[in-house]
Amino acid sequence: MQKAAIEKNNEAIAAQLAPVGRETVQDRVYSELRRALIGGLFEPSQVLTIRGLADALVTSTMPVREALGRLITEKALEALPNRSVRVPPITLDRLDDLLRARILIEGEAIALAAAHMGPRQIATIETILAEWDEMRALKHKKDVDREVTLNQSFHFEIYRSCGSAVLIPMIESLWLQSGPCIRVAIYAFSEAGEVDTAQYHRRIVEALATQDARTAREALAADISRPFTFLRDKLQFAAGKDQA
Amino acid sequence: MQKAAIEKNNEAIAAQLAPVGRETVQDRVYSELRRALIGGLFEPSQVLTIRGLADALVTSTMPVREALGRLITEKALEALPNRSVRVPPITLDRLDDLLRARILIEGEAIALAAAHMGPRQIATIETILAEWDEMRALKHKKDVDREVTLNQSFHFEIYRSCGSAVLIPMIESLWLQSGPCIRVAIYAFSEAGEVDTAQYHRRIVEALATQDARTAREALAADISRPFTFLRDKLQFAAGKDQA
DNA sequence: TCAAAGCAAGTGTGATCACAAATCAAAATC
C-alpha cells in the first residue's frame, strides 16, 4: 500500500468526522455547576456539600471537589472557615461593587467589539433578538430559564467579538458572581410586569451596527444596571423595614 | 467554680494566644505556585507535571492537582489538549491584551484608592519606597527577587485601599498572567541599566497624597506600560530577525 | 429545668491504587 494513498484516505475520513473531544468528568461537573450558578439555580447563602452534589450529579466526590475548588478561586463560591462552601450572600456593597466592575469591563469589551463586528456577527445577535420577540409573543406565562439563556447568548455573542482572550474570562467570572443575585431580580421583574428588556438590547444592536462604540457602551451600561438598581432598592426597602 | 470566673479566665487566655489558623496543604501549594508564577520563576511555555511538583514540594499529588486546577481556571496556567499543563507562552497579541486589561482595571482601582487613602496608607507606601531606595543605594549587584517583591507590595498596598472585593482578585489574576512575561523584562531592564523605577512610583505617591485620581491613573499607566512596551519591542525585533 | 458533657452521623482533606492515554526509545520492517 502506498503511504500517499493512505494519507489521502485518512484526510478524506478526517474531513467527514467531527472531533469527538475528550471532556473529563470534572469538566462536565464544572460546566454544570457554572450553568446552575449563572442561571441562578442556587440561592445566595445556600451551602453546598461535596457528597451531596456528587450524588445529585451521579459521580464520585473526586470531580466535584476539584470543580468546587475552581469555582471558589473565581469567587463564584465562598469557602467558609468551617471548610464548608456556600453561594456568596447578597449585600448592598457587593451589589454596587459587582455593578461597577461589570460596567467597567463589559463596557470596554463592547467598545472593542463595536470596531470588530462585521455584518455576519450583527446578523447573529439580531437572530437572538428575534427569538426573544418570538418567545414574548407566543407564550403569556413567563419562561425565566429561557430569558436568562437568551440574555446570556446575546451578551456573550457580542463579547466574543471583542478579540480579547483576557477580558472574556473576567466577564464570565463576573456573571458567575452576579448570577445568583440577578435571578432574584429577573423573577421580580417578571412579576412587576417589566419594561421590555428587548428595547434595551435593540438600542445596543443599533449602536453596534453603526460602529458607535460610545453609544453601545452607554446602552449596555443601562441594560446591565437595571436589575442591579432594582435589586438594590428592594434590599434597601427590606433593610428599612427590619429597622422599623 | 463560678462560670463567671471561668469565662474571665478564658478571655485572659484568649487575649494572649494568637489564632493558630488551619491552612490546608492545598492552600500552601497554591500560594507557593502563585508566588513562583508572579515572581517569574517558571518560564513561559514550560510544562509542569503533577508528580514532578509534588516531589519538589514534598507532598502527594492530591493537593498539587487541585492547586493546578485552580491556577488553570484563572488563566495563570494553560491546559493543553494532551492534558498536560504549561505556563502560557508569550505572544505579541497576548502582551497587548494583558497590558490593556491591566491599565483598565488597575487604573480604576487606583482612582478609587485615591479617594479612600488616608495619611496612614500613604505613609505605608512611602515606607516601601524608602526600602527601595535603600536597596538601590546599598548594593550594586541587582537583586531582582527583591525588586519584584517590593514592586508587588507597593502596588497591592494601593489596590487594597480601593475598597473593592471584586476588583482585587481580578488584579491578582492579571499579575499571575503577566508574571512570567514581566520577569523577562525586569531582567532585561537591569542589564540595560534601567531608568529608575522609583521615579515612576514617586509620581504615583504624589498624586495619591493630593487625592488626584486622574494623575494617579496616568502615572500608574506609565509605570505598568514600561516593561510591556520594552518586551514588545524585544519580541518584535526577534520576530524580524527570524524572518530575515 | 437547664447547661454541659458525650456520642454519633456527616463532611472535607489527603494518600493510595487502578486504569487509560500519551510519550519516547528501541526494534523490526520495507
Next chain:
DNA sequence: GATTTTGATTTGTGATCACACTTGCTTTGA
C-alpha cells in the same frame, strides 16, 4: 537507511479509604 511498529515508562483521572474536624442530638449532672 528511513519509516513504522512495538513495548516500556510516564502522566493525568477517577475511585476508594483513612483520618480529623464539625455539627447536632442525646444523655448526664447539678
